[in-house]
Amino acid sequence: MTRTRLVEIERDILDKNNGIAANNRGLFVADDLLVFNLLSSPGAGKTTLLVRAVSELKCSRWVGVIEGDQQTSNDAKRIQAAGVPAVQINTGKNCHLDAAMIGDAYRRLPLLSGGILFIENVGNLICPAAFDLGETCKIVVFSITEGEDKPLKYPDVFAASSLMVINKIDLASLLEFDVGKAIEYARRVNPKIDVIVVSARTGEGFAALYAWIDRQAGRQRRAFEDKGR
Amino acid sequence: MTRTRLVEIERDILDKNNGIAANNRGLFVADDLLVFNLLSSPGAGKTTLLVRAVSELKCSRWVGVIEGDQQTSNDAKRIQAAGVPAVQINTGKNCHLDAAMIGDAYRRLPLLSGGILFIENVGNLICPAAFDLGETCKIVVFSITEGEDKPLKYPDVFAASSLMVINKIDLASLLEFDVGKAIEYARRVNPKIDVIVVSARTGEGFAALYAWIDRQAGRQRRAFEDKGR
Numbered sequence: 464m465t466r467t468r469l470v471e472i473e474r475d476i477l478d479k480n481n482g483i484a485a486n487n488r489g490l491f492v493a494d495d496l497l498v499f500n501l502l503s504s505p506g507a508g509k510t511t512l513l514v515r516a517v518s519e520l521k522c523s524r525w526v527g528v529i530e531g532d533q534q535t536s537n538d539a540k541r542i543q544a545a546g547v548p549a550v551q552i553n554t555g556k557n558c559h560l561d562a563a564m565i566g567d568a569y570r571r572l573p574l575l576s577g578g579i580l581f582i583e584n585v586g587n588l589i590c591p592a593a594f595d596l597g598e599t600c601k602i603v604v605f606s607i608t609e610g611e612d613k614p615l616k617y618p619d620v621f622a623a624s625s626l627m628v629i630n631k632i633d634l635a636s637l638l639e640f641d642v643g644k645a646i647e648y649a650r651r652v653n654p655k656i657d658v659i660v661v662s663a664r665t666g667e668g669f670a671a672l673y674a675w676i677d678r679q680a681g682r683q684r685r686a687f688e689d690k691g692r
Numbered sequence: 693m694t695r696t697r698l699v700e701i702e703r704d705i706l707d708k709n710n711g712i713a714a715n716n717r718g719l720f721v722a723d724d725l726l727v728f729n730l731l732s733s734p735g736a737g738k739t740t741l742l743v744r745a746v747s748e749l750k751c752s753r754w755v756g757v758i759e760g761d762q763q764t765s766n767d768a769k770r771i772q773a774a775g776v777p778a779v780q781i782n783t784g785k786n787c788h789l790d791a792a793m794i795g796d797a798y799r800r801l802p803l804l805s806g807g808i809l810f811i812e813n814v815g816n817l818i819c820p821a822a823f824d825l826g827e828t829c830k831i832v833v834f835s836i837t838e839g840e841d842k843p844l845k846y847p848d849v850f851a852a853s854s855l856m857v858i859n860k861i862d863l864a865s866l867l868e869f870d871v872g873k874a875i876e877y878a879r880r881v882n883p884k885i886d887v888i889v890v891s892a893r894t895g896e897g898f899a900a901l902y903a904w905i906d907r908q909a910g911r912q913r914r915a916f917e918d919k920g921r
Contacts, residue, residue: 472701504733505817505846506838532845533818556848558787558818586846587818588734589762589787608837608860609735616761617734617815619785631837637866 480594483562487597490569491580492687497679498580500598502620504613505586507606508630510538512663513581516672517547525578529568531560531585538583548572559591560584566597579676592619599679600625605649607631607640614649621649626657626675633662709823712791716826719798720809721916726908727809729827731849733842734815736835737859739767741892742810745901746776754807758797760789760814767812777801788820789813795826808905821848828908829854834878836860836869843878850878855886855904862891 491498501509510530517526528549530538539551550568552560565582572580582598584591592601603624605613608631614621621627627649629642646658659675661668720727730738739759746755757778759767768780779797781789794811801809811827813820821830832853834842837860843850850856856878858871875887888904890897 469705476698504735504815504838505842506733506835534847535841535844537841537845556822558816585818586733587787587816589814589816590819593785606735606837608835608863609733612764612766613734613815615764616766618763634837634863634866637863 477593480562483566484595484597487562487566487569489597490566491597491599494575495577495687496575496580496599497578497676497683498582498596498598499676500582500584500591500596500601501604502584502588502591502601502624503586503604504588504606504609507586507604507609508663509583509586509604510541512604512628512630512661513583514541514545515663515666515669517542517581518545519669520579520673520676521545521547525575527572527575527578527580529560529565529572529580529582531564531583533557533585554585558585558587558589559594560596561594562596588613588617588620592623599683602626602628604628604630605645607634607638607642607645611641611645611648614645614652618652621652621656624653624656626659628672629658629660630663632660632667633665706822709791712795713824713826716791716795716798718826719795720826720828723804724806724916725804725809725828726807726905726912727811727825727827728905729811729813729820729825729830730833731813731817731820731830731853732815732833733817733835733838736815736833736838737892738812738815738833739770741833741857741859741890742812743770743774744892744895744898746771746810747774748898749808749902749905750774750776754804756801756804756807756809758789758794758801758809758811760793760812762786762814783814787814787816787818788823789825790823791825817842817846817849821852828912831855831857833857833859834874836864836867836871836874840870840874840877843874843881847881850881850885853882853885855888857901858887858889859892861889861896862894 520526526547528542530551536551539549542549550571552564601624659671732738749755755776757771759780765780768778771778779800781793830853888900
């Protein structure tokens with residue numbers, strides 16, 4: 464197969480995905496939802512972060528989660544145990560979630576009007592970057608055990624994300640990780656990326672994360688009101 | 693695009709790759725090389741492990757490295773600084789190395805007859821599993837910061853690997869990581885997988901790794917002699 468033919472096929476797949484993502488986005492806006500698509504390497508701590516966040520956020524608004532993994536429904540079970548509805552998608556051989564999977568899974572969740580939908584993508588710092596799911600924005604979760612250089616080595620995910628959450632900061636004293644350098648590298652790839660440093664294990668930094676989510680809600684409300692004028 | 697058409701295209705791509713991988717394997721056998729294809733998540737410590745291993749192995753045999761990353765040539769520079777020839781492949785948008793990339797890169801290395809070629813694949817616990825590069829075998833490197841459940845959630849890489857190296861064991865006392873459980877999960881996916889526990893930072897476990905490599909060399913020699921009879 465020629466390289467040109469392969470590029471055409473990739474474009475077909477992305478075009479089809481983008482059409483379905485636009486439909487999803489229409490549904491999410493109609494339901495007044497904030498939708499965050501979480502991307503990271505396997506083991507960066509997305510699920511632990513979500514379990515803590517949804518346990519606390521569910522007291523003030525509707526929260527739901529769509530979990531993506533190649534296999535197992537362990538993650539959805541962990542979220543459900545925190546008292547929040549969760550749907551598991553198993554992607555099998557596939558290395559990322561796509562918009563059609565999200566459209567189907569969203570129909571299996573209860574109505575979350577005015578709330579937050581978190582999507583935990585398959586653990587993969589490359590492929591999910593290219594696929595719009597209809598989300599409000601992408602969030603990259605990045606653990607300090609991975610080394611400062613990952614934004615430079617895997618730039619697409621960092622370029623596509625609005626927020627970088629640096630996780631496992633409770634391990635900072637034991638590892639030679641330079642937070643300033645990691646932020647500098649991420650901003651070389653994406654000068655506008657927001658950064659929040661947390662420990663999903665201890666809860667450090669979560670107040671800043673919730674304040675950031677509130678700002679996104681405010682921004683979405685203003686965009687909606689501007690459109691209505 | 694229909695699902696059937698997509699499966700056909702994937703098969704075309706894999707068939708083409710397998711043909712080139714067979715050529716690579718022929719070259720490697722002719723040069724009496726052991727070739728290890730290292731797979732892991734980003735940040736599991738493949739490069740740190742390789743820097744230590746090649747520094748020690750180069751005293752007794754020829755060693756070379758092919759490094760794969762989406763961007764940057766940081767990793768090849770780290771290997772070269774250890775006094776071993778290294779070629780960097782930047783895959784751009786691609787999420788894995790393929791056999792054609794390895795064929796090209798191998799021609800840019802000096803002759804390593806009777807030695808070892810390490811291939812550090814792109815940090816990705818999913819996609820590289822499907823692509824034969826012509827290697828002797830695949831090795832999955834898995835850091836204890838990632839959680840015990842990764843073999844169940846990303847089974848393909850563990851099923852395709854002959855050896856699982858559990859890295860960062862120096863952090864074990866600080867994390868709740870159950871080595872026995874991780875091994876049990878990996879063997880559920882691949883009952884024959886060998887396991888070695890190391891710390892690339894302190895050097896713990898590397899003697900076992902070198903002994904394992906020697907066993908692979910012995911096995912290859914015997915296979916070669918059997919063929920010659």
